[in-house]
Amino acid sequence: MAEEVLRLDKVCKAYNIGLPSETEVLHDIDLTLERGQFLALTGPSGSGKSTLLNIVGLLDRPTSGRLCIKGQDTNLLGDTAVTRLRGHTIGFVFQDHHLISAFTALENVMMPLLADRGFPSPDIATKARDLMECVGLEAVSGNLAMNMSGGQQQRVAIARALAMNPDLVLADEPTGNLDTKSADSVFELMRQVNREGGTSFLMVTHNLELARRCDRIIDVVDGRIAG
């Protein structure tokens, strides 16, 4: 049996706790993800997909329930340990790519390594250059984010998400802002990384055609996993 990268046990998330406007947006979510799996998360808008992704990505904490990453119960970790675990095991790709505009594409890819090591070094640059080559962008490595197309920026974001060799990449509508052709090639890039490197993916998407090409589809409706 394959190793579990991710396990959620009865995860709930409520907002505005204690206020009249208190709402629970995730109810008793149970979910496991094995190493090398590519999982699609679909569902109507407002159903709680992003909330779930943020919890899995350790950006947010569940109100109740247990979240284990590579077998480690994250409820027991403090803020510093959580930040470390996030940096080392999880990569993020967001809908609007979020490249840091003060840095070039290559430097954006170096950023997670730099933040982790503290100092720049030749091997960080080499690693970043390899990743840029892998996403097919070695020609525009020196460009600032605003001098690249949306598809190119998203590829840089993928390269950046892979910089720390994460076990899991979380992608929140990574193709949401792209035309069909770029969307397809960005998805194929992720699928290729997934096949060749064994990195697990959890991708939120509204594109059912792409979702069908994943290993598994999880449908979230009103904060519950349907079907």
Add this chain to the structure above:
Amino acid sequence: MNRWLPFEWIAAVRFLREGRMQTLFIISGIAIGVGVIVFMSALLTGLEANFIKRVLTSQPQIQLIPPDQIARPLRTGPGSLEDAIVQRPSQRVISIDQWPKIRDRMLAIPDVMAVSPTMAGSALAVRGAASRAISISGVEPTSYFNIVRIPDYVVAGEARLTNQDIIIGAELAKDLGATVGDKLNVQAASGTTLVLTVAGLVDLGSKGVNQRTTYVALRTAQSLLGVIGGVTTIDMTVRDIYAAETLAKQIQASNYVEADSWITTNAQFFTAVQAQETSNTLIRVFVALSVAFGIAAVLIVSVIQRSKDIGILRAMGTSRGQILRIFLLQGGLLGFVGALVGSTMGAGGLIYWHAFVRLADGSELFPLILERSLFINAAVLATLTGLLAATAPALRAAGLDPVVAIRG
């Protein structure tokens, strides 16, 4: 990327560079503030130094004089007085009691550099039909010239003081129509008259002083003023001029003399300097405050503008501490760079002013003193101010919830 710069530095510098206009404007603001402070402080130092130099070369730093003569009421019996009103006695020319002993005692004090006895009084200088009231200082040239550098002030003739010589102020010479080599009749109030030869003319820097001042040999003054073997003052210089007041107090406590330090005699100057320094400090504090608020305002805006960047940095494993340092550093860097630019501007302004603003005779208005410590202090203070001002924005940045920051 520079290999030796840590991650936080790289990010801080890039963020500042990217916010071009903001960075430029705030640095200009800081630079103007620091420039004004540097200019003002250096100018004040120069003026003070100018004055101190004068003190060091043209006045004794401690002067011993005989104690005030006090008249005591005549008593007719226990508890009853002859008369309640006591007149102040006239302060005639009196010598310091046992002055050679006091002089030797002074010479034995390690902090004392030079000691010179002086017989001072007033007289009338007569030449032909012209006569002028003069003040006479009878001095021992060898020791006195160590305290007041008379030879430096000689404009004609030489600083020679034998028994028949007199050195007079340049204005006095003009008034009397006398020049080097001429003879003067010098009459004391008692009627004693001496004929002295003008050995040199001095310019002591002020017209009033040049009209009155004369120097003669100690013995000459003693016989003219009728106090044979006496001196009216003992002039001294000390190693640490700022300790003169304390030393004077000690001397006065242990000898039967009154000791005045240059600090007491120039109290006005010190009051002026004090007032100047107080206002200088106030200006510094307020400039620092406005610089701090400026930096804080710019950084708060920057934190809001960069909240997405901060969110993504946090998502990829950057710690709260690293975010905190990135913004603290920006504050410190702004302060530091602003101080460098400001110091250059302030020093440049002062050099320019020093070069083009001159006294009527072309000499400098104030000496140009640019101490390294002034610039180091300015840089350190501005950097600290920047760091301090950045605390609130940096804490805010570090406290951002990445989920909220990324959602924007």
